[in-house]
Amino acid sequence: MLSPTPRTRHRRMKDNGRADRADLTAVLAAGLVAHLGVLVDGHPMVVPTVYGFDEQRIFLHGSVASRSLTVKNEVCVTVTVLDGLILARSVFEHGINYRSAMIYGVPVPVTDPDDLLYGLRLLTEHVAPGQWDYARPPSTKELAATTLLAVPLDEASVKISDGPPDDGDGPDAALGLWAGRLPVAATWGTPVADPLLPAGIEPPPHISNRTGRPITG
Amino acid sequence: MLSPTPRTRHRRMKDNGRADRADLTAVLAAGLVAHLGVLVDGHPMVVPTVYGFDEQRIFLHGSVASRSLTVKNEVCVTVTVLDGLILARSVFEHGINYRSAMIYGVPVPVTDPDDLLYGLRLLTEHVAPGQWDYARPPSTKELAATTLLAVPLDEASVKISDGPPDDGDGPDAALGLWAGRLPVAATWGTPVADPLLPAGIEPPPHISNRTGRPITG
Structure with a gap:
């Protein structure tokens, strides 16, 4: 897709400059598990997986999506960080504070040996910094048994919800109920x-x- | 689908008895945010959302999936609880300990007023027990503005990964490296x-x- 897509709240990262990209990489840096949405037999399947990333690509273990890879279908990779609950005076205004990144793209299997090592290092170091140099590196045989996918960080949207509930200056404020946020640590x-x-x-x-x-x- | 589906590691909850259903509801009870995979314009989209559940259905706020609801497509609802990292002697054996539930089904909009209140109560109480009776209940106008979806808990799979790394009794044990788990609290x-x-x-x-x-x- 060379033009902006009709999906709402969507941004082409190449077009929208540093601020959007910084938001995206901040969410990816804060998360640990991505939810990968793939099309299997015409139906969406959502699988959790660890990931690593650089400025251009997000890397995912590919075994979870192996069946979907027979077709070069677009996937959606969503990373969500839960920051807490929004506790309002009314049930209707309850919600969660979270940071979420949704990345759309066609995954590319990483086959070049140097690129495979590069991606696996990013993935390992994202989850456990320092562990790549501490643990035994992958053997040639292990690398051959590893399916790594790269999805370009070209089309993505970032949603951030923070702050207090929305009914502090409406009629419900007169109810005298406590309202605020309950953070997750x-x-x-x-x-x-x-x-x-x-x-x-x-x-x-x-x-x-x-x-x-x-x-x- | 009245027969078991070809998807791997998949279970029809109605057929597989109490143990599977107990696994499923245990994961749903432990999680807070679901990732809903829907088909939009032929592509998967994965959105985070809060949920509630009983023995038969999982309830989700429907606004996130509104565009996909013009067609009665199957969705995938995945709830993942991250329990920690598996830190092995070799990079290859690294992984995460997690509990995950994947539910497949066609979402049903909840329109009956009593059922809508019932589902919203489950959703609110799952996230913040006690809050439904504390906060102001939804007004008729608010209920009319609420889209709630119910997905039957009939077809689902549960994956649980726990325990230590897998290379404690292989050749890598001789490396003398520390290995174990790093829990998430x-x-x-x-x-x-x-x-x-x-x-x-x-x-x-x-x-x-x-x-x-x-x-x-």
């Missing part, structure tokens, strides 16, 4: 060692230092 | 009052008591 917990791990091997600092820190930016 | 934060709220109105206990508690079951 998602943090990393304490590392749990593999039961098969020999005694004396401690988690590396890039893992243990995360405990108590927010998982979203 | 999502808790409710401290309520933030609407800036327009008059002084002296405190959050009700059903809200303030949530602070520090896990958001997922």
Whole structure:
């Protein structure tokens, strides 16, 4: 699609400059799991998957979408970060505060060995920074067994809902009810060692230092 | 569809008894946001939305999917709860621990006034138990402006990944690297009052008591 699409609240990232792209990458940086929507036998299927990204592409593990890849269909990749609840005076004005990015594009299987390593590194480092250099890198055989998809970050929309409920200056304010936000605080917990791990091997600092820190930016 | 579908790892809830249904409702109870996959102009679109559910149906706010509702297309509703990271000795064995439910069905707009109130109550109480009776209920005008969808819980699949990494008894164990899980702890934060709220109105206990508690079951 070379022209803006009819989908609402939609932006072509190439056309809309730095502000939109910064919003997009901020949401992608804050999220951990994407929901990939693919067409399977004419019906939408939505599967959760981890991802990595750079300025041009979002990378996804492709096994989840393998059946849809026989056709070069457009997919939708949605990353949502839940920030909290909006608790209003009226049921009608309740909602959630969240940041969400929706990316539309035709996924490209990553087959070039260097590009595959590059994408897998982005994916690993997005989820667990420091882990790519700590863990054993993929072997040639493992790389051959890995399906990685890249979706260009060319067409995307970003929605951000924050702030208080909407009925603070309407008639419902007179009800005297409490209203506001209830934030969600998602943090990393304490590392749990593999039961098969020999005694004396401690988690590396890039893992243990995360405990108590927010998982979203 | 009256016969089992060809989609893999798929279960017809009516046929597979209580264990599968209990798995499904446990995931739905633990999650807060669903990702709704709908077909728009032949392409999948994935939108985040809150939901409520009972034993038969999942209820979703319909405005997000309004354009797709001109056709009675099947949708996919996916609820994912992230439990943590699987940190293995090899990059290849990394992954996430999660619980996920995928529900397939044709959404039915809820138009009966009693059923609409019933579904909205489930939705509100799932996100904020106690809030339906605390807040002002929807007016007739508000109900008329509300689009609620119900998707039957008849065809669904549940995937649960937990436990340690998979390479603890392979050759990579000899690398001497730490491996295990890094849990995600999502808790409710401290309520933030609407800036327009008059002084002296405190959050009700059903809200303030949530602070520090896990958001997922």
